[in-house]
Amino acid sequence: xxxxxxxxxxxxxxxxxxFFVRDLPQSPGPGVSQWSNPYVEQPVxxxxxxxxxxxxxxxxxxxxxxxxxxGNAKVEKARVMEVxxxxxxxxxxxxxxxxxxxxxxxxxxxxxxVNRTGRHFDYVIGPRLGRTNSKEQYAYVFDRDIVEVDRxxxxxxxxxxxxxxxxxxxxxxxxxxxxxxxxxxxxxxNVHLDPDEVQRELSVLDDVYRAVKxxxxxxxxxxxxxxxxxxxSNLGQLFHVPGMVIAVQGLPTNTRGTAQYDNLVFxxxxxxxxxxxxxxxxxxxxxxxxxxxxxEISDHLLVWAEFSAIEGGAPGRIAAQPPxxxxxxxxxxx
Numbered sequence: 001x002x003x004x005x006x007x008x009x010x011x012x013x014x015x016x017x018x019f020f021v022r023d024l025p026q027s028p029g030p031g032v033s034q035w036s037n038p039y040v041e042q043p044v045x046x047x048x049x050x051x052x053x054x055x056x057x058x059x060x061x062x063x064x065x066x067x068x069x070x071g072n073a074k075v076e077k078a079r080v081m082e083v084x085x086x087x088x089x090x091x092x093x094x095x096x097x098x099x100x101x102x103x104x105x106x107x108x109x110x111x112x113x114v115n116r117t118g119r120h121f122d123y124v125i126g127p128r129l130g131r132t133n134s135k136e137q138y139a140y141v142f143d144r145d146i147v148e149v150d151r152x153x154x155x156x157x158x159x160x161x162x163x164x165x166x167x168x169x170x171x172x173x174x175x176x177x178x179x180x181x182x183x184x185x186x187x188x189x190n191v192h193l194d195p196d197e198v199q200r201e202l203s204v205l206d207d208v209y210r211a212v213k214x215x216x217x218x219x220x221x222x223x224x225x226x227x228x229x230x231x232x233s234n235l236g237q238l239f240h241v242p243g244m245v246i247a248v249q250g251l252p253t254n255t256r257g258t259a260q261y262d263n264l265v266f267x268x269x270x271x272x273x274x275x276x277x278x279x280x281x282x283x284x285x286x287x288x289x290x291x292x293x294x295x296e297i298s299d300h301l302l303v304w305a306e307f308s309a310i311e312g313g314a315p316g317r318i319a320a321q322p323p324x325x326x327x328x329x330x331x332x333x334x
Contacts, residue, residue, distance in 0.1 A: 060092045062225070067300075070100060081113050092146040124139065150171075154171050198228075205237060220270050244266070244268075279303070
């Protein structure tokens with residue numbers, strides 16, 4: 001059966017303004033929840049929240065967080081901003097969804113809060129998206145001491161057939177610290193599926209994934225992350241991509257603890273930088289919040305996965321690069 005899924009890729013350069021600024025007290029690393037993932041061969045270890053298990057330059061923690069209607073009303077709440085900054089500061093790269101504001105200062109103010117004690121976080125942000133008056137933006141906030149972004153490689157997926165309510169934001173990163181020839185490079189694809197259109201949108205995410213991999217940059221490590229509004233085991237066509245795995249399985253990712261919506265998805269056969277560690281940061285339990293207090297922060301929990309800062313997982317080793325077909329956009333045949 002033919003699927004009309006023509007998804008082209010265009011670069012939208014210099015999106016938003018850039019803000020150079022870094023965090024709350026030096027945090028020893030993300031809290032870890034144990035999980036079991038049948039798609040991943042490696043055993044997964046459990047580390048109590050706050051336990052140090054890495055040195056700078058060894059690994060990075062990539063995360064996704066739906067900050068739930070993040071706009072001026074939330075920014076004006078000092079306690080909420082303090083908690084959000086405390087959560088984000090535990091990770092190295094965080095993909096944010098549901099930034100919803102008519103002003104351009106909400107993400108800079110969040111980053112400034114993260115940087116208040118001397119960290120060096122920065123951000124990149126995409127355009128306002130959506131078919132209604134309620135537009136949303138995607139953003140990435142990241143520690144410049146850990147990773148760097150190529151701002152000229154930042155783009156929004158072009159969707160001429162209007163198959164996606166909010167087209168994903170794509171960014172390319174490289175780890176800082178290891179020699180350039182050994183540093184892990186990776187592409188992040190930030191998504192937020194519409195709960196009313198999730199089935200249709202899921203049916204084209206594999207096209208988006210393949211299109212990003214064949215966008216001409218030669219990057220094999222592509223990580224799609226965000227709010228899928230679906231359990232990680234039910235991501236439809238994405239699992240038609242060979243070797244695709246989910247980082248978090250069997251754990252709720254909403255604050256109420258009733259459902260799983262958020263995840264990181266990538267090809268395990270290609271991205272062998274994945275260490276096997278991932279989880280959900282349950283800030284309600286971490287900070288001993290009541291449900292009402294937690295929901296004031298967000299109705300989603302942050303999800304994360306750990307990757308080696310070295311390309312291929314070891315110095316001098318380059319990750320496998322399977323043969324690529326000639327770039328064809330993301331059109332699909334029968």
